[in-house]
Amino acid sequence: AQRVTQPEKLLSVFKGAPVELKCNYSYSGSPELFWYVQYSRQRLQLLLRHISRESIKGFTADLNKGETSFHLKKPFAQEEDSAMYYCALGGNYGGSQGNLIFGKGTKLSVKP
Amino acid sequence: DAMVIQNPRYQVTQFGKPVTLSCSQTLNHNVMYWYQQKSSQAPKLLFHYYDKDFNNEADTPDNFQSRRPNTSFCFLDIRSPGLGDAAMYLCATSRGAGGYHYEQYFGPGTRLTVT
Numbered sequence A: 001a002q003r004v005t006q007p008e009k010l011l012s013v014f015k016g017a018p019v020e021l022k023c024n025y026s027y028s029g030s031p032e033l034f035w036y037v038q039y040s041r042q043r044l045q046l047l048l049r050h051i052s053r054e055s056i057k058g059f060t061a062d063l064n065k066g067e068t069s070f071h072l073k074k075p076f077a078q079e080e081d082s083a084m085y086y087c088a089l090g091g092n093y094g095g096s097q098g099n100l101i102f103g104k105g106t107k108l109s110v111k112p
Numbered sequence B: 001d002a003m004v005i006q007n008p009r010y011q012v013t014q015f016g017k018p019v020t021l022s023c024s025q026t027l028n029h030n031v032m033y034w035y036q037q038k039s040s041q042a043p044k045l046l047f048h049y050y051d052k053d054f055n056n057e058a059d060t061p062d063n064f065q066s067r068r069p070n071t072s073f074c075f076l077d078i079r080s081p082g083l084g085d086a087a088m089y090l091c092a093t094s095r096g097a098g099g100y101h102y103e104q105y106f107g108p109g110t111r112l113t114v115t
Helices: none
Strands: A003-006 A010-014 A018-021 A024-026 A032-038 A045-049 A072-074 A083-093 A096-102 A108-110 B004-007 B009-011 B017-023 B033-038 B045-049 B053-056 B063-069 B073-078 B087-094 B110-114
Touching: A003 A083, A003 A096, A010 A018, A018 A108, A045 B073, A096 B045, B004 B087, B017 B033, B017 B087, B017 B110, B033 B073, B045 B063, B073 B087
Parallel strands: A010 A108, B009 B110
Antiparallel strands: A003 A024, A018 A072, A032 A045, A032 A083, A083 A096, A083 A108, B004 B017, B017 B073, B033 B045, B033 B087, B045 B053, B063 B073, B087 B110
């Protein structure tokens, strides 16, 4: 079954420290992985997608098919990075393309 | 700004009393989605419309229905809300073509309380 697991509900780091938000997935096909972010009092929005291999706001994520992981990393956390982060898996489910399966999310708190 | 709008932001209804949540978009996207998100849980897809084609998730209760009268609007109808239907309901859109299915634009959500 398709599944996204984010093992940490809460991750707390100090400003300037490296941060890694973990995401593991289960999918039998060729996955497309995404990170969505929700800042306080804002709507859920796309942060980055693995296919783009880009860095957004200093965050990167590499798809590791061997470990079925898509961890989100940033070398130096900033206070404005504090938010809820959701890992999401895209694929064909029940013949319906375009559906996302979200993990439960990790709340990142960056302390000054 | 092009965006996804949800009304109302907060909705209180009584047990068993039908309720409708509204979503509109100015992005002219083909696909509109409805998600249910309960506290500390992942957003869960209920159904989506690709243009006029309705796609229901297998485990979405029959109590939940949707209508899309035109490109811009989509409604979520809960025929007989139960206490377990209290949640945040998120509307999202996507272009739906050329690999853009998964780049979804979300509304702010409607928080539904059932008394």
